[in-house]
Each structure stands twice: as structure tokens, then as C-alpha cells.
Amino acid sequence: MKILKIIIFILLSSYSNSIAQELTGQKADEYFKGASYVKLDEQRKTVSFVRLKEPVPIASS
Numbered sequence: 001m002k003i004l005k006i007i008i009f010i011l012l013s014s015y016s017n018s019i020a021q022e023l024t025g026q027k028a029d030e031y032f033k034g035a036s037y038v039k040l041d042e043q044r045k046t047v048s049f050v051r052l053k054e055p056v057p058i059a060s061s
Contacts, residue, residue, distance in 0.1 A: 019043050029053075 021040040023031055028038040037051035 020048065 019042050021042055023038040023040070024036065028035045031040075032038050032047065032050055034052050034054070034056065035050050036053045037049070038047060039049040040046070041048045
């Protein structure tokens with residue numbers, strides 16, 4: 001029974017990764033200015049991860 005739960009977990013994890021789109025290089029920069037890598041969640045139509053080309057200072061108010 002424990003093995004079945006592990007197999008189900010692995011299958012669900014791989015499915016959730018398959019509905020994500022990954023953009024790198026110029027395509028990532030076109031989608032999100034200053035990014036070298038962008039991961040999009042196609043199901044929710046949202047950005048789930050962004051890697052910037054260079055460190056960017058974050059201003060506090």
C-alpha cells in the first residue's frame with residue numbers, strides 16, 4: 001500500500017511539471033524584462049518562477 005502511494009505521488013508530481021512552460025534566454029527576456037529564465041504555469045496562466053540576469057536592488061518604501 002505504501003508503494004502505491006509513492007507511485008501515485010510521483011505520477012502526480014510529473015503531471016504538474018508537464019503543464020509548465022519554460023522560457024530561457026531571449027524568449028524569457030521578451031516575456032519578463034531582465035529575466036534569463038521564466039517558468040509559466042499554463043493551467044493557471046501565471047508566472048511561477050523568474051531568474052533574473054543580474055541582481056536587482058529592491059527598493060523599500
